[in-house]
Amino acid sequence: MADRITLQVARYRPEENAEGPTFQEYEVPCPKDWVVLDGLNYVKDQLDGTLSYRWSCRMGICGSCGMTVNGEPKLTCATFLADYAPGPVRVEPLRNFPVVRDLVSEIGDFMRKLATVKPWIIRDTDKPLSEGEYRQTPAQLENYKQFSMCINCMLCYAACPVYGLDPKFIGPAAIALAQRYNLDSRDEGAGERLEILSQHEGIWGCTFVGECTKVCPKNVDPAGAIQRYKLHAAVETMKTFFMPRGAR
Amino acid sequence: MSGGPAYSEYHPRWFRPRVSTYWWLSRRSYLAFILRELSSIFVVWFVVYMLLLVRAVSQGDASYRQFLDWSARAPVLVLNVVTLFFLVYHSITWFNLAPQAMVVHVGPRRVPALVIAGSNYLAWVLTSAILAWLLLGG
Numbered sequence: 303m304a305d306r307i308t309l310q311v312a313r314y315r316p317e318e319n320a321e322g323p324t325f326q327e328y329e330v331p332c333p334k335d336w337v338v339l340d341g342l343n344y345v346k347d348q349l350d351g352t353l354s355y356r357w358s359c360r361m362g363i364c365g366s367c368g369m370t371v372n373g374e375p376k377l378t379c380a381t382f383l384a385d386y387a388p389g390p391v392r393v394e395p396l397r398n399f400p401v402v403r404d405l406v407s408e409i410g411d412f413m414r415k416l417a418t419v420k421p422w423i424i425r426d427t428d429k430p431l432s433e434g435e436y437r438q439t440p441a442q443l444e445n446y447k448q449f450s451m452c453i454n455c456m457l458c459y460a461a462c463p464v465y466g467l468d469p470k471f472i473g474p475a476a477i478a479l480a481q482r483y484n485l486d487s488r489d490e491g492a493g494e495r496l497e498i499l500s501q502h503e504g505i506w507g508c509t510f511v512g513e514c515t516k517v518c519p520k521n522v523d524p525a526g527a528i529q530r531y532k533l534h535a536a537v538e539t540m541k542t543f544f545m546p547r548g549a550r
Numbered sequence: 551m552s553g554g555p556a557y558s559e560y561h562p563r564w565f566r567p568r569v570s571t572y573w574w575l576s577r578r579s580y581l582a583f584i585l586r587e588l589s590s591i592f593v594v595w596f597v598v599y600m601l602l603l604v605r606a607v608s609q610g611d612a613s614y615r616q617f618l619d620w621s622a623r624a625p626v627l628v629l630n631v632v633t634l635f636f637l638v639y640h641s642i643t644w645f646n647l648a649p650q651a652m653v654v655h656v657g658p659r660r661v662p663a664l665v666i667a668g669s670n671y672l673a674w675v676l677t678s679a680i681l682a683w684l685l686l687g688g
Contacts, residue, residue, distance in 0.1 A: 316562035323565060373576075400564035408564055441658055463580060466569040510647060511583045529651035 307332040307383050308390035309341050314401050338378035339367050355405035365455030369405055370394040375457035375517045396460040415472050418498055419480035424491025442487040449482035451520040458514035458524050471507040474514035474524030481527040500535045586643045592636035645670040
């Protein structure tokens with residue numbers, strides 16, 4: 303196996319690259335336990351301190367180090383360099399987001415959309431503390447657990463052509479997280495979320511490409527969440543036509 | 551670059567990549583998706599063709615013969631062969647996606663994806679077999 307590998311890293315410096323990003327090559331060590339993020343850290347520490355990128359936990363929890371590796375959205379802390387030997391490995395920022403600098407994407411759009419779906423437990427009335435905690439059975443936990451695994455890494459947005467073509471689309475992770483709370487037995491806010499998600503830019507914007515599910519590093523299955531939400535929204539709409547208000 | 555750093559009032563100028571018109575050729579899965587969307591047009595044609603057939607049958611023997619002659623023309627034959635391909639593709643892709651959209655529980659246990667997709671295929675085969683029996687030998 304090659305002991306070194308070439309990284310082709312997208313560089314965008316607003317003060318220099320008026321036309322857009324260029325690529326810069328760096329040769330980095332390639333031991334079998336190095337991930338792409340290790341390669342970038344080597345570049346930053348040893349070769350070129352001007353390179354900018356986000357990272358934090360280095361263990362697939364924080365969701366900060368999502369980038370495009372050889373055309374695929376990946377968590378760079380979970381993508382081994384050796385899998386791309388003999389190289390080169392092309393590293394670019396996440397697609398479908400504006401680029402602030404080098405590999406740093408502007409994620410404000412996602413953060414704003416996430417807040418609109420109210421990803422927290424909503425109660426009509428809170429129990430007094432003296433009545434204790436809201437208890438759940440393992441089956442109730444299992445109902446939403448898959449969707450609670452989302453780490454907001456935004457790989458799903460980078461893979462979604464709908465979001466790329468129509469930035470108004472709320473997007474896979476935000477809808478999956480809305481579904482995570484809708485399916486939580488302690489939550490009573492499904493109606494509030496439905497108003498937001500049943501808009502055209504919500505669930506109905508999704509054309510079920512399915513790439514969000516394929517690239518998700520946590521197996522959240524946002525595409526599945528959106529399709530199930532569509533079914534739920536359709537049933538709720540039908541109820542408004544055929545059932546009296548009290549029986550819905 | 552001329553004119554110094556391209557900073558706006560609050561932050562440096564972002565680079566906004568454009569999505570190519572040919573984005574659907576960039577990944578095999580995108581192409582498969584676009585073909586699935588395209589298949590809907592052929593589903594519409596299949597429905598129209600069936601309605602034309604029903605109308606021809608309802609108008610008598612001569613009309614039905616005329617419809618068969620028209621259907622035997624090369625362009626119509628080619629269109630119908632392509633339609634058959636897309637109908638099969640449409641059915642297979644949607645049957646394979648069905649488990650993602652359908653969460654079915656039997657008691658406390660969730661029905662596996664394979665069973666949901668398999669039941670769709672089974673219904674397809676059974677329906678086709680019944681229709682073939684009715685048309686060919688029943």
